[in-house]
Amino acid sequence: xxxxxxxxxDEILIGQIVDTNSAWISQRLNETGITVSSKISIADDRxxxxxxxxxxxxxxxxxxxxxGLGPTKDDITKKTLAxxxxxxxxxxxxxxxxxxxxxxxxxxxxxELNQAQALVPxxxxxxxxxxxxxxxxxxxxxxxxLVSLPGVPFEMMPLINDEVLPRIRExxxxxxxxxxxxxxxxxxxxxxxxKIAPWEDSLPAFLKLAYLPNPSQIRLRLSAYDTxxxxxxxxxxxxxxRLEALxxxxxxxxxxxxxxxxxxxxxxxxxxTLAVAESCTGGALSSAFTSMPGASEYFLGSVVSYxxxxxxxxxxxxxxxxxxxxAVSQQVAEQMAAGVRRITGADYAISTTGIAxxxxxxxxxxxxxxxxxxxxxxxxxxRKMVFGHLRxxxxxxxxxxxxxLLRLVLTDxxxxxxxxxxx
Amino acid sequence: xxxxxxxxxDEILIGQIVDTNSAWISQRLNETGITVSSKISIADDRxxxxxxxxxxxxxxxxxxxxxGLGPTKDDITKKTLAxxxxxxxxxxxxxxxxxxxxxxxxxxxxxELNQAQALVPxxxxxxxxxxxxxxxxxxxxxxxxLVSLPGVPFEMMPLINDEVLPRIRExxxxxxxxxxxxxxxxxxxxxxxxKIAPWEDSLPAFLKLAYLPNPSQIRLRLSAYDTxxxxxxxxxxxxxxRLEALxxxxxxxxxxxxxxxxxxxxxxxxxxTLAVAESCTGGALSSAFTSMPGASEYFLGSVVSYxxxxxxxxxxxxxxxxxxxxAVSQQVAEQMAAGVRRITGADYAISTTGIAxxxxxxxxxxxxxxxxxxxxxxxxxxRKMVFGHLRxxxxxxxxxxxxxLLRLVLTDxxxxxxxxxxx
Numbered sequence: 001x002x003x004x005x006x007x008x009x010d011e012i013l014i015g016q017i018v019d020t021n022s023a024w025i026s027q028r029l030n031e032t033g034i035t036v037s038s039k040i041s042i043a044d045d046r047x048x049x050x051x052x053x054x055x056x057x058x059x060x061x062x063x064x065x066x067x068g069l070g071p072t073k074d075d076i077t078k079k080t081l082a083x084x085x086x087x088x089x090x091x092x093x094x095x096x097x098x099x100x101x102x103x104x105x106x107x108x109x110x111x112e113l114n115q116a117q118a119l120v121p122x123x124x125x126x127x128x129x130x131x132x133x134x135x136x137x138x139x140x141x142x143x144x145x146l147v148s149l150p151g152v153p154f155e156m157m158p159l160i161n162d163e164v165l166p167r168i169r170e171x172x173x174x175x176x177x178x179x180x181x182x183x184x185x186x187x188x189x190x191x192x193x194x195k196i197a198p199w200e201d202s203l204p205a206f207l208k209l210a211y212l213p214n215p216s217q218i219r220l221r222l223s224a225y226d227t228x229x230x231x232x233x234x235x236x237x238x239x240x241x242r243l244e245a246l247x248x249x250x251x252x253x254x255x256x257x258x259x260x261x262x263x264x265x266x267x268x269x270x271x272x273t274l275a276v277a278e279s280c281t282g283g284a285l286s287s288a289f290t291s292m293p294g295a296s297e298y299f300l301g302s303v304v305s306y307x308x309x310x311x312x313x314x315x316x317x318x319x320x321x322x323x324x325x326x327a328v329s330q331q332v333a334e335q336m337a338a339g340v341r342r343i344t345g346a347d348y349a350i351s352t353t354g355i356a357x358x359x360x361x362x363x364x365x366x367x368x369x370x371x372x373x374x375x376x377x378x379x380x381x382x383r384k385m386v387f388g389h390l391r392x393x394x395x396x397x398x399x400x401x402x403x404x405l406l407r408l409v410l411t412d413x414x415x416x417x418x419x420x421x422x423x
Numbered sequence: 424x425x426x427x428x429x430x431x432x433d434e435i436l437i438g439q440i441v442d443t444n445s446a447w448i449s450q451r452l453n454e455t456g457i458t459v460s461s462k463i464s465i466a467d468d469r470x471x472x473x474x475x476x477x478x479x480x481x482x483x484x485x486x487x488x489x490x491g492l493g494p495t496k497d498d499i500t501k502k503t504l505a506x507x508x509x510x511x512x513x514x515x516x517x518x519x520x521x522x523x524x525x526x527x528x529x530x531x532x533x534x535e536l537n538q539a540q541a542l543v544p545x546x547x548x549x550x551x552x553x554x555x556x557x558x559x560x561x562x563x564x565x566x567x568x569l570v571s572l573p574g575v576p577f578e579m580m581p582l583i584n585d586e587v588l589p590r591i592r593e594x595x596x597x598x599x600x601x602x603x604x605x606x607x608x609x610x611x612x613x614x615x616x617x618k619i620a621p622w623e624d625s626l627p628a629f630l631k632l633a634y635l636p637n638p639s640q641i642r643l644r645l646s647a648y649d650t651x652x653x654x655x656x657x658x659x660x661x662x663x664x665r666l667e668a669l670x671x672x673x674x675x676x677x678x679x680x681x682x683x684x685x686x687x688x689x690x691x692x693x694x695x696t697l698a699v700a701e702s703c704t705g706g707a708l709s710s711a712f713t714s715m716p717g718a719s720e721y722f723l724g725s726v727v728s729y730x731x732x733x734x735x736x737x738x739x740x741x742x743x744x745x746x747x748x749x750a751v752s753q754q755v756a757e758q759m760a761a762g763v764r765r766i767t768g769a770d771y772a773i774s775t776t777g778i779a780x781x782x783x784x785x786x787x788x789x790x791x792x793x794x795x796x797x798x799x800x801x802x803x804x805x806r807k808m809v810f811g812h813l814r815x816x817x818x819x820x821x822x823x824x825x826x827x828l829l830r831l832v833l834t835d836x837x838x839x840x841x842x843x844x845x846x
Contacts, residue, residue, distance in 0.1 A: 013459045015449030016635050018441065022464075026438030036436045038471070039464040041445075048461070188529075190494040190536035190556075200496075211495045212434045213575075219439075276727070282713025283699075283706035286727045290705025293781055293814055301733035303726055304699070304709045310724035310767055314737070344733055358716050366528075386528055390554055391716055393577055 001172055003029055004056040005039040008049060008068035008077055009151060012041045021066050021156055028160055033174040033225070034062065044068050049080045057144055061172065064164070067151030069134035071113040078120070078137075081148055085139055087123035094128060095120070095135045102133065124148075127163040131155045136163060145171060178232040181212070181221040182240050183253045183262075185404050189213050192250070196220075199246050203239060206232070217252070217259060217400070249413050252404075259403050260288045266410040267298040267348070274406075275346035276302035277315055277336040279327065280354035280370055284399045300344045305336060315339030328353050328365050330373075333382035337373035348409075349375040350402050351382075356394045370398040372405050378416040424595055426452055427479040428462040431472060431491035431500050432574060435464045444489050444579055451583055455591065456600035456648065457485065467491050472503045480567055484595065487587070490574030492557035494536040501543070501560070504571055508562055510546035517551060518543070518558045525556065547571075550586040554578045559586060568594060601655040604635070604644040605663050606676045606685075608827050612641055615673070619643075622669050626662060629655070640675070640682060640823070672836055675827075682826045683711045689833040690721040690771070697829075698769035699725035700738055700759035702750065703777035703793055707822045723767045728759060738762030751776050751788050753796075756805035760796035771832075772798040773825050774805075779817045793821040795828050801839040 005022045012019050022039045029036055037060060042048045049068075056063045068077030082089050096118035103110040117133040120126055127136030127147075134150040136159040147164050149156045168174070184192055189211060193200075200209055206227055212219040222239060224232035244251045253262045267274055278285050286302040289295050303314050308327060311317040317335040325331045333353050341349035354370030361367035367389045373382040383405060387397045408414040428445045435442050445462045452459055460483060465471045472491075479486045491500030505512050519541035526533040540556040543549050550559030550572075557573040559582040570587050572579045591597070607615060612634060616623075623632060629650055635642040645662060647655035667674045676685045690697055701708045709725040712718050726737050731750060734740040740758040748754045756776050764772035777793030784790035790812050796805040806828060810820045831837040 012446070013449055013462065014453045014633065015446040015451075015459075016633060018443050018446040020441050023435070023438040023441040026436055028438075030437045036438075037466070038475075039436065041462040043460070052461075188531055190534060190540075191531055193495045193536055194532075194534055209497075210433050211493070211497055212439050213493065221439075278706075282718065282722075283701075283709025283725065283727070284714070286701075286706025287710055290727070290729065290779075291707070291815060291818060295705065296729055296783075299705075300730040301727045301737070302706065302729075303737070304706070304713070304724045306713065306719055306725075307723040307767070314724070314726070314766060343737060344730070356713075360719075368528075386530070388525075388554065390577055392714060393554070395714060 001034050001062070001174055002037045002060045003034050003062040003064060004037055004060045006052055006056060006063060006065045007039070007041045007151070008044060008065065009041070010043050010074070012067075013043055021151060021153060024153070024157065025064055025066070025160060028165065029062075029064075030177070030179075032165055032168065033177040034168070044074050044076055046076055046080050049077065050084055053081075053084060053146065057141070057146060061144055062168065063144075063146045064160075065146065065148045066156055069148065069150045071117055071133065077148060081124075081137065081139070081146075082121035085121055085123050085141070087121040089119040090122045091118050092120045092126050092135060093118075095126065095133075098128075098130075099133045127159050129155055129159060131158060138164075138167065140171075175226040176229050176232075178224045178227070178229055178236060179221060180233075180236045180240065181219045181255055182243060182251055183217055183219050183255075183257050183259075184247070184250045185217040185252045185259050185400070186250050187218070187247070189218055192218055192247075195247055195250075196243065199239075199243055204235065207236065207239065249408070252407065259400055259407060261292060263403050263407045263410065264289060264292055264295070264298065266407065268294070270410075272347040272410075273298050273300050273345075275300045275340045275344035275349045277340035277349065277351040277373075278302060278304045279306060279311070279336070279352055280356045281352045281395050281399050281402065282306065282356075284395050285350065285352060285402055288399050288403060300346045303340050303343075311336065314343070316342070326365070328355055328369055328371060330371055330382045330384070333371035333373035334375070334380045337375035337382070338380045341375040347376065348406060349373075350406050351375075352398050352402050354394070354398055356398075357389055357391045361389075368394050370394070370401075372398070372402045374405055374409055374416070376409065376416060381416055424457050424485070424597055425460045425483045426457045426485040426487060427460055427483045429475055429479060429486060429488045430462070430464045430574065431467060431488060432464070433466050433497070435490075436466055444574060444576060447576070447580065448487055448489070448583060451588065452485075452487075454600070454602050455588055456597040457591070467497050467499055469499055469503050472500065473507050476504075476507060476569065480564070480569060484567055485591065486567075486569045488569065488571045489579055492571070492573045494540055494556065500571060504547075504560065504562070504569075505544035508544055508546050508564070510544040512542040513545045514541050515543045515549050515558060516541075518549065518556075521551075521553070522556045550582050552578055552582060554581060561587075561590060563594075598649050599652055601647045601650070601652050601659060602644060603656075603659045603663065604642045604678055605666060605674055606640055606642050606678075606680050606682075607670070607673045608640045608675045608682050608823070609673050610641065610670070615641055615670075618670055619666065622662075622666055627658065630659065630662065672831070675830065682823055682830060684715060686826050686830045686833065687712060687715055687718070687721065689830065691717070693833075695770040696721050696723050696768075698723045698763045698767035698772045700763035700772065700774040700796075701725060701727045702729060702734070702759070702775055703779045704775045704818050704822050704825065705729060705779075707818050708773065708775060708825055711822055711826060723769045726763050726766075734759065737766070739765070749788070751778055751792055751794060753794055753805045753807070756794035756796035757798070757803045760798035760805070761803045764798040770799065771829060772796075773829050774798075775821050775825050777817070777821055779821075780812055780814045791817050793817070793824075795821070795825045797828055797832055797839070799832065799839060804839055 336351035357367035759774035780790035
């Protein structure tokens with residue numbers, strides 16, 4: 001069961017808008033057991049629309065088209081579809097009445113442009129759009145389906161969920177699909193691939209493995225199609241259990257987990273609080289936690305000590321250590337973590353100090369050098385990491401790795417060397 | 424001069440990632456005078472890759488391919504391209520050495536998978552990737568060009584800017600194009616469109632206007648194709664001068680400026696320093712500044728006072744005001760700004776305190792309510808803003824509007840009410 005998604009609109013092709021619709025539609029179709037063979041974005045151009053639709057219908061069972069249904073003259077999708085299916089435009093009364101009411105309520109004139117929104121190709125089944133003026137349309141030809149939907153997300157999404165997917169389940173006999181995604185952190189894609197090669201090679205043939213690299217974590221997805229769902233689910237769980245046994249420190253979670261959400265959950269579960277002292281990450285580390293709902297339950301606050309004076313006066317870093325070891329050093333990272341933990345009274349504290357770049361590097365401390373400190377009741381310690389030369393990337397990696405270091409402490413994978421002196 | 428963009432990767436087709444690359448590439452090609460005829464996303468599938476590339480090359484002068492260049496089994500773009508162009512894979516020494524150094528620096532084993540990244544089709548021109556292990560590749564056939572680039576944005580973008588576009592300008596005789604983009608801040612698209620309608624209607628026919636909405640700012644691009652470049656540039660400048668006169672407080676800059684980069688430049692120019700006290704923005708406000716190179720020249724630091732105790736003990740907010748007015752109040756916003764300015768000695772300070780959501784709202788203070796404070800030698804004041812109900816969006820908008828409030832102060836568009844008492 002193959003599908004193609006076609007998004008229509010000049011604004012997509014000149015890069016004015018990022019097409020988020022097709023990713024969302026892909027997910028929904030995928031969950032329903034439909035394979036999206038390709039996604040294509042084209043212009044509001046009659047010939048291109050007809051050619052693309054024709055090719056898509058030849059190669060797929062389902063074609064989902066979004067966009068080009070507005071009232072202005074550059075939107076030609078509906079007229080083009082009517083011509084393609086050799087059907088004339090007729091007024092859809094329920095839509096006509098809906099638009100009339102909508103316009104009256106909004107105090108907008110019910111002009112001929114709005115009225116034209118109620119015209120639909122005679123041969124299609126109308127999918128009632130309760131959130132806008134452009135009706136969804138369901139076309140059928142030789143058992144194949146073409147669906148045309150408005151491009152506005154909050155109009156398109158309910159139409160997919162409430163109108164399109166139920167009809168698809170009725171119309172096609174869909175194959176079953178089972179997905180599960182494991183999140184790994186701390187191994188580069190190549191290193192991970194080597195480490196898990198034996199596991200990968202031993203997977204049963206009916207399980208498909210996909211690598212889904214993220215900036216800072218790599219997800220591994222196992223999929224099973226056309227199998228007994230319960231059996232497939234159990235086999236996938238069994239295989240991921242084997243994966244965890246193979247690389248215990250690197251499999252951090254499943255599904256939509258992130259290193260931040262997992263670490264937040266670990267703190268939450270033990271009722272522990274967190275504070276942060278950031279230099280090179282400049283607020284990104286705090287953001288990684290506070291961007292998630294419920295952060296206020298464990299996140300007390302942070303100090304972004306960009307200048308040395310803030311390191312000294314707010315966090316209590318020793319001036320002589322700053323002078324002697326430099327701001328990017330184990331000593332300063334440890335004193336920053338201990339300092340923010342002291343002034344906030346948090347159970348755990350993370351610190352970062354490094355050279356994000358592009359300038360500020362030296363032979364001994366090149367751009368990308370970052371010290372990450374962790375302080376807890378047990379003590380304080382710091383780890384050195386060296387990333388690349390791109391500022392944003394260094395900030396992103398330092399942030400993710402700082403969170404992961406705390407995760408390793410919270411899961412007892414790292415023993416905290418006791419240095420009570422600092423606390 | 425027509426181009427097609429092909430993004431390769433199963434993760435796009437199952438909707439696991441939103442393809443932002445192609446929108447960005449479309450913008451850059453568009454600015455260069457190249458029309459993007461279509462964008463297509465396909466799977467890591469040999470047959471599909473070959474068919475899609477073949478069709479694209481027949482209908483276009485330029486084909487830009489991204490993705491599928493990773494070191495793992497499922498990434499087959501490079502091998503497929505080599506076969507398509509009838510070329511064998513050979514080692515590219517500079518890339519080999521670059522990867523070796525990179526891996527050594529990061530302490531990652533230089534294994535055969537990494538080494539394989541240095542293999543390229545013999546017939547292509549290598550576009551050196553200084554930000555990752557997958558080299559860019561430039562293929563030429565019958566005057567048509569195919570470019571293959573890694574899908575990781577921060578690897579792809581420099582390759583487009585520094586390697587691909589210059590070569591394209593050399594290879595093709597592009598139609599002349601003059602672009603200039605004005606950045607507006609503080610008006611919704613519909614409100615902006617209404618305000619500038621007379622200006623828009625009076626534009627000479629050879630100038631094309633495009634709205635480029637961003638999360639927090641709307642860019643207006645004027646383009647002139649196939650005209651005398653000097654004349655077009657002068658006319659565009661003249662029209663934007665008229666626009667500035669029409670909405671002086673809303674046009675904040677041009678080109679790639681952002682409200683943050685403009686505000687940073689204003690601080691930099693007068694040698695002024697900045698400190699930040701954040702509650703609801705939770706580090707995002709600091710990040711907006713520290714993510715830009717050179718931040719350490721004016722950014723002293725910040726306090727993310729998520730808990731009331733940090734507001735009191737670190738920033739010196741009065742406990743009774745917290746109790747009486749609540750954390751989300753004018754009084755607390757002002758004391759936060761004054762407090763962080765005091766402890767850091769910064770010339771200017773910004774503060775944010777609000778309800779990001781999803782929970783924590785009340786009838787008087789609904790989710791999305793944010794107080795933004797500004798402190799300077801002149802005094803301190805706060806402004807209330809109410810945004811939506813989505814957490815991330817509220818954080819984003821509070822951040823952008825807080826920066827813009829400082830921009831308005833620095834450009835003397837807002838008089839700071841003198842309240843020496845707080846300083």
